[in-house]
Amino acid sequence: MxxxxxxxxxxxxxxxVRDDPLEVGAIALPDVxxxxxxxGGVLDGDGxxxxxxxxxxLLLVSFGFLNCPDVCPTTLADLRAALxxxxxxxxxxxxxxxxxxxxxxxxxxxxxxxxxxxxxxxxALRTDAAGLRPALDAFLATAEVTVAADGDxxxxxxxxLYAVDATGRVVxxxxxxxxxxxxxxxLRILLGRST
Numbered sequence: 001m002x003x004x005x006x007x008x009x010x011x012x013x014x015x016x017v018r019d020d021p022l023e024v025g026a027i028a029l030p031d032v033x034x035x036x037x038x039x040g041g042v043l044d045g046d047g048x049x050x051x052x053x054x055x056x057x058l059l060l061v062s063f064g065f066l067n068c069p070d071v072c073p074t075t076l077a078d079l080r081a082a083l084x085x086x087x088x089x090x091x092x093x094x095x096x097x098x099x100x101x102x103x104x105x106x107x108x109x110x111x112x113x114x115x116x117x118x119x120x121x122x123x124a125l126r127t128d129a130a131g132l133r134p135a136l137d138a139f140l141a142t143a144e145v146t147v148a149a150d151g152d153x154x155x156x157x158x159x160x161l162y163a164v165d166a167t168g169r170v171v172x173x174x175x176x177x178x179x180x181x182x183x184x185x186x187l188r189i190l191l192g193r194s195t
Contacts, residue, residue: 013189014182015163015172024061024138025168027051029099029125032108039095039121049097049123051135052168057093058190059164063141063157065102066114071159071176076118079161081180082187083119090191097123099135101143101157139170163190 028048031038040057042050053059060079064072076098083091096119100106103126111124127135129145136143143157159176163186172186 013172013186015174015178015186017172018170022139022162022170023168024135024162024164024170025050025052027135027138027168029097029131029135030127031123032111032126033122033124034112037112037116037121039097039119039123041095041097041123049125050168051097051138051164053095053164053166055166057095057166058171058187060094060096061099061139061162061164062097063099063101063136063139063143063160065100065155065157066106066110067102067153068155071157073118075159075161075176076115078178078180078183080118082183085180085184086187086191090188093191094187095121095123097125099125099132101132101136102145102153102155103128103132104145105153163187 028044028050031043031047031049040054041059042052042054044050051061062075079096083094098115100111106126108126111126115122115124139162141158141160146154161174162170163172165171171190174183
């Protein structure tokens, strides 16, 4: 059973629904989350998180970095608020993956210390630039890290939160600034369709 049944209208969703949804299920990234903090999810034989939800669940994917001054913490705070608006049984069916686009500075220890401020369980995903590129391409996301001559690091990245179903299809994309209420409303609809 797919998380989303076919034939459902998407006009009631507040996020962006593509006519040709992104297919990201073939992507897998190293999960550096401590076992006690790890969310549910589909792992491959090498412990990498597959970009598809477990049956009956949703996987929300965000690309970002820990030193982000505004977009990343705002997105995570809005997501935290949205999950708190859901009944516990629904919130428990949402898994969140944070993919760092700044792996040189976002160590596993730093990710494990930062993300619990927003989420009780999560997937902290970290790979090198070559490993990250296929994931960025699959999600049509962008990220660039530049280091100035004085050593200052500048990171630019797209700011979209993605909902992925059990088939590896991106079913909704929420641009930066989508309210916690809108996120929660969409999550209720998506999770309701998966039963």
